[in-house]
Amino acid sequence: MITLSDTAAGWARTLPEADLPAYLYDLAALRDHAATVRAALPEQVQLYYAAKANPEPRLLSALAGSVDGFEVSSGGELAHVAGAVPSHPLAFGGPGKTAAELRAALDHGVHRIHVESVGELRALGALTAQAAQPVDVLLRVNLPLDSRTLADSALAMGGRPTPFGLDPHDAAGLLAELAGGRYPGLRWRGVHAHLTSGLEAPELATIAAAVVRWATETADRHDVALTEVNIGGGMNVDYTAPERRFDWAAYGAALDDLVQATPELRLRIEPGRSLTAYCGWYATDVLDVKSSHGGEFAIVRGGTHHLRTPATKGHSQPCAVVPVDGWDQPWARPRAATTAVTVAGQLCTPKDQLAHNVSSDVLRAGDRIVFGLAGAYAWNISHHDFLMHPPPTFHFADDTGVSR
Ligand SMILES: Cc1ncc(COP(=O)(O)O)c(C=O)c1O
Structure with a gap:
């Protein structure tokens, strides 16, 4: 009840x-909640809304004052969100992007493209070979999760064999190619890792630290500058205890520890459910x-x-x-x-x-x-x-x- x-x-x-x-849809309540979430996060952490959770234009507008941008996962979402909240930064993710969708993202000038596979990087590299300005990309990586975290999560998009993101070995190989100048139209900015949904703050903070560690070590190994890590969404909404909310204060404090340790790094999160549910x-x-x-x-x-x-x-x-x-x-x-x-x-x-x-x-x-x-x-x-x-x-x- x-x-x-x-x-x-x-x-x-x-x-x-x-x-x-x-x-x-209670827009006033949504605005209050989003402002509370934003206030709990350190300044160096950007907050994006994953539009797939609910792309209703009036919700997007209500969120616009508290978020730094929107994550879209298809050409349809890209066109819709760009129309509903124009001039807000967009990050374009999702598996199986078509050439037409990649072209639309480039035409729109999306802020970041999250590359999901070796083939996708090849396609994007070819499309941007003659680009006047390099296009900023993150490599989405599927890092391992321990079995307890997997058991606790409501929906695991990573941490085990899935169609999402790059195997860490492939991601490291692509980073070597990017660092070696194989794709003149692309600029590697960092890593994206949305691994799972339905976890509480301590577990998500542990995953965030592991992702940052992996990204930092991999960038160091290839002698390239890591400037940002997107640690995804997945903050739990407890349908058995509807008055309880994800502990944003604890999560914000844990992310603050991370950014204090790596001041040159920009962190980004992209929750969906926990913002609009x-x-x-x-x-x-x-x-x-x-x-x-x-x-x-x-x-x-x-x-x-x-x-x-x-x-x-x-x-x-x-x-x-x-x-x-x-x-x-x-x-x-x-x-x-x-x-x-x-x-x-x-x-x-x-x-x-x-x-x-x-x-x-x-x-x-x-x-x-x-x-x-x-x-x-x-x-x-x-x-x-x-x-x-x-x-x-x-x-x-x-x-x-x-x-x-
Ligand atoms: C890449 C990506 N980012 C963010 C989200 C949002 O997750 P949640 O609604 O659990 O916060 C999803 C959900 O599937 C996703 O696939």
Whole structure:
């Protein structure tokens, strides 16, 4: 369960039924949260937002005052973010970049390109051979992680065999080529390593130190200047304890120790989920309540085709019930008899479950349910068209109130 913010509670109570299901993005809360994150980081650490977590233009604009730039991972994201928050630095990452995407990045003048493979460096080298100005690149490296860290992480993009980034051996080989002048159109600036998501501050700080150590030693071995290290995102959002937040103060202090030890180095982080998850709410209403073989189910309007996060992560999305009085049907109002209800959506698949063991004093057809932590990897990763139900409506809370 989750405690609704005043803004979310007021919105969910007064929202016209015709607007359900509905998303609320609390832009004022997002601005406050991003400012708190920024304030916890040392000056030498740049904060980028990984747009893949939620590229909604109004969220990008709300973040723009606190972040140093945006990380994009496709030509589509590049064009979208460049249009939504023009003149902000962009870092372009992601595996399988096409030649057209690389050309678009060069035309746009992105701040950094994160090179993911040997083939990608060759392609980029060829595209920039005649460039008037060298293009700044980071080599994305997949460094090993210990088995405990891998076990703790929610989503490991590195530390084990994956399609992401360069094997350390290949990365060192490419650095030798770059240092030897094989690519006159490219300038090596350092290393990128987004290895895993879902870790707490002490574990992420340990990884950051290991990445910086590897980058420094590898640069020294090739006698080239290392100027920056991007240590990625992956700060945990705890869906089992929605009021708890990643310990930015502890992480900032650990990064401060790192930058004090290497004052010439610029560090960069690119969180996604931990920036935008908290500002999003998804509200809907209960269409029916029924029991099946000893289990109880509340069927809501909408489902995982709007809010896919619980299906992808296999968790129960934190939620709260907003009771709605009044029932104008001639039959008895369906209501839950237990306090361990599964909240399911309208899709014809058993995977369409949003929350489990929902315990509420009252849960009836017609009541509303509001899901929190719905601002990241939620609407934008959902399979919207499956079963052709209508889309949700979208609402934005700002200091002046809520508007569509
Ligand atoms: C390269 C890269 N950077 C940053 C992120 C953001 O990760 P998170 O949303 O866990 O902070 C991701 C997520 O997949 C990523 O692939």
